[in-house]
Amino acid sequence: MNLSVQTFPVAPLGCNCTILRCASTQEAIVIDPGGDAERITRLLEQDSCRVRWIIHTHAHFDHCLGTARVSEFVENHPERPMQAPRALHRDDLFLYDMLDTQCRWFGLPPTPAEVSINHFLRDEETLPFGHWHLQVIHTPGHTPGSCCFYLPENELLFSGDTLFAGGIGRTDLPGGDSGLILQSIRNRLFTLDDGTAVVPGHGDFTRIYEEKTTNPFF
Template sequence: MNNLELQKCILGPVYTNCYFLKNKVTGEMIIIDPADCPEKIEQKVMQMDGKPVAILLTHGHFDHITAVEAVKEKYHIPVYACRQEEEMLREPVMNMTCHYEKSCSIVPDVFLDDLDVFRTAGFSIQIIHTPGHTKGSCCYYLKDEGVLFSGDTLFCGSVGRTDFPGGSASDIVRSLHKLLDSLPEETEVYPGHDVSTTIGYEKRYNPFV
């Protein structure tokens, strides 16, 4: 992690990992999955002395998006997401926010396609489309920093659940192999819930391989 300062907050009713990626040189910051509690997100930004420039979404479920609009408005920054997640993000019934007090309909500013590479906050980032948990689930790979943000696709020793609308057990297994077959074993993996892992560990011990 040459230029990357990485921290997280655990937010919301199902303990979602919201990640903060700060460029040590420029101070610019990326926020991944602003799950809930925008005031806590603002506190973390201030603690890290960062300047948010982008929001990246791994998928559109309620527990990853509730604070998106508040954070976007606070910092006037764009939202990035996988193109296949457009409907999920837009429709409160599909993203399940309609079951809570904060019904959300989100229209990202930038739609990304599989293996697109883009730059923000001084980092080169590749999106990897990994359907299975949802149709438009994706991961973000920072090759130069050796890190992958896997959302709810890959967990330590497991994968995301596939019983929600748009989920597919066969798709998520294919997505798991897509990650494990293409990324270096030393890559650090930061999932949407629970603890971090590595590609090498998952190759050896993930029962879904």
């Protein structure tokens, strides 16, 4: 059983987008299509992916500006049309509904959400793709609906903007909570195996042990 993991930064703020693909069925999950939709769809096409889920760690605009285009590509594919739910935790819906305002905060042209969220992620829900399952871990703090995604077989964690290599997500934007983010990381992420590999929402990859022992916030 093989798994392909492709992570690459996408515009405009270098959010790490990931395509997870079961190499025997080509079923795939797209995590945080924050921009550069053409690049994402090109990779999906190249590997004949059958996308099962389009999921978001949270609803900051830099993690979902490519959602509409990727979703359209998946649903209208001439040979492999798929109904891939566009998923987000319900507590971040207020942010998703104000994508244009969020763009303005960062001095970018306002882009409203062009598609709706049609699946609400729940804590400990598992998202199947091919022979694999991705687990949802609700980790509020950076935003109320922030989630991390965990692949138990590979001890691989996608931590969104909750945990970074040597840092944590900012909590000064609407809905942020500096006490809650520390609690989420301590109780839900630092309890994972020390060897767990971490793919954050921005920047370098790390490991749980590394962050437990050297992250200045702990």
